[in-house]
Amino acid sequence: MKFLKVLLVPCLLALSAPAFADLNVFACEPHWASLVTEIGGDHVDVTTASGAFNDPHFIQARPSLISRMRRVDLVVCNGADLEVGWLPVLLQQASNDRIQPGQPGYLDASHEVQLLQVPTRVDRAMGDIHPYGNPHFQTDPHNVAAVAAELVKRMVQLDPDNAAFYQQHYRDFSARFGAAMTRWEQEAAPLKGMKLVAYHDGWVYLSHWLGLDIVGFLEPKPGIPPSPAHLSELLNQMKGTGVQGIIYTPYEDEQAPDWLSQRTGVPTALIPDTVGADNDQDLFQFYDLMVNQLLKLHGEGK
């Protein structure tokens, strides 16, 4: 059993003692981590499963995430099947009854918002469609505000000792966020009716919020990478339609957007769909960045 020792000893030494906050939270996406921190401050410890640079549909069910999920009190995820490829494995293997679906420790954010693009017919020939509706709803801050109202209830329920703190911070956050939303909407007023082409059909909430008009997608069908045939078709479609920008996220390949941009002269822009793609460290900076990128594109595309 010598080989057992050789492998085990250094690994056991590497096991770090878990740091426990009053409320331990597992956020599937960084925007929820940011929201939890706004409300919970130093009383919470948040782990995030995905980042601005990876596609939330395709996260590996890493064992470290299972370890983390075993010890948390609250899980916050977009839901609506966005994480269907990995979250169920984590929930099943974590052996944590506090965060199973149906428990107060499992917050499916999609239940708090009005989902758009709910398909009337579900068929995988249509691509990677989501039967409950489009799950990328964090691109409209009003949805985040709606989730915050439920989140604070859960945090109070799970950690009543800090109830006053959470409620106070929630009120403070709501006031600041409400003001910020008004500001973003004013700043983005010129964007109304702006025509865009997007990589993935993940922007319906953003276009709904700011009145954008997304006229086409680089993916022929959701989840199917851009093909030369589809790109040429899109190229023809875009001629003379006044499209002002081609948008894609940091986790999507820039080749196809660049190809299309070179042939149409329409500029591209990286628009992150969650916190942390650039120097943005919280929800406020994230929407700032998003609105600024769009305004910049609007200026260039004229």
Place this chain on the structure above:
Amino acid sequence: MCKRSFVALVATLSTAVCGQALAAPQTNGNAFNPGIGLVLNGTWAAYPTAAGHREIPGFLLGEDAGLAPQGFGLGESELDISSNIDNLFTGFGALSFKESHGESSAEVELAYLQTLAMPAGFQVTAGKFFSAFGYQNARHAHTWDFVDQPLAYEAMLNNQFSDPGVQVTWLAPTDTYLLLGVEAFSGDHYPAGGAAHSGNGASNVFVKLSRDVGDSSTWLAGLSYLSTRAVDRSSLGSPDPLYSDQSQLDGPLFTGTSNIAGADFVWKWAPHGNFYERNFIFQTEYLHRHEDGRVGDSTCGTVTGCALSSAYSGSANGWYVQGVYQWMPRWRVGLRYDRLSSDNTVTGIYQPAQLLVTGDVPKRYSVMMDFSNTEFSRLRLQFNRDESGPVAGNEVFLQYIVAMGAHPAHTF
């Protein structure tokens, strides 16, 4: 807002107050139907006919060893049913079916329930399930990175060890993933056989460790020890008289112990964890087996009292190393190298040819390329230079794997 679909209903039971209902609640009971998925797996294979009669010198092979049928074949396709049973249990069932030379066969591949909410990080699985031995053993065939299992798994585990039994695991409350587990099985399936010790013929202990390195890499390492008892375990013998690319189960019977120690290591890399665009998976395992007992001729029916029998003691090693690289969305290439060795002592008048160790060590080189249009469909081309049998040969495989309906999320 609240949706009255099953999933939403479960999730909102204890929490949300429903505002408007989007759809009327279903009343016919279908709302609680489990997730049903069908995985279809088909192959086309080309290789010298003699290679289909599977022999690996030094090893008594189980009945599932061997290559896919020559030409077109329906590989192991699978009907999966999964659902939460209640707040404490989740359940999974899989029926697998295949067709070979006009003969269809179906078997219960998996049927188990698993706890969801045991305290202190414990989890219990009961039923028929894939043992957590090694890394590759518990992976469903449709998630394999090559058409076939590594040689070590083919020669020592009959491709994949599953058996009725129970598993208890404990997940340590640490940032580093540390999983300890024990399993007890009836001992009906190779490398066990005959449900020895009143149906407690096999057990396995294992430990798994994993950590992330930066935001792009994760490693997983494991150690396992599988101890089994076999009673009159049958093995592949002569070529099938009807189909010479198949073998008959008329090889030596074995009664004794078959114990396997395994070490496994997997490293997965994707820039910023963005698996969709690009990733690399490195995987290696080492298996060391010791068998001790008696072998007897299959005509005896049982080893005990068989005139044509001998004492047999053998040790064997097997390892493989493989790498799979996805260089752009949907396209992957993979390389694998397999190697086996054995050292057998057979004392007595019965000297089965299968246990004779020749000078050449069995080995195999594999290269594959696959294309996955979505995560639900995959087409694969694989080439093997197979030097594991008495005659070296080249093998070409074409494979499709598609998944329909509900599809459980994949483990790491």
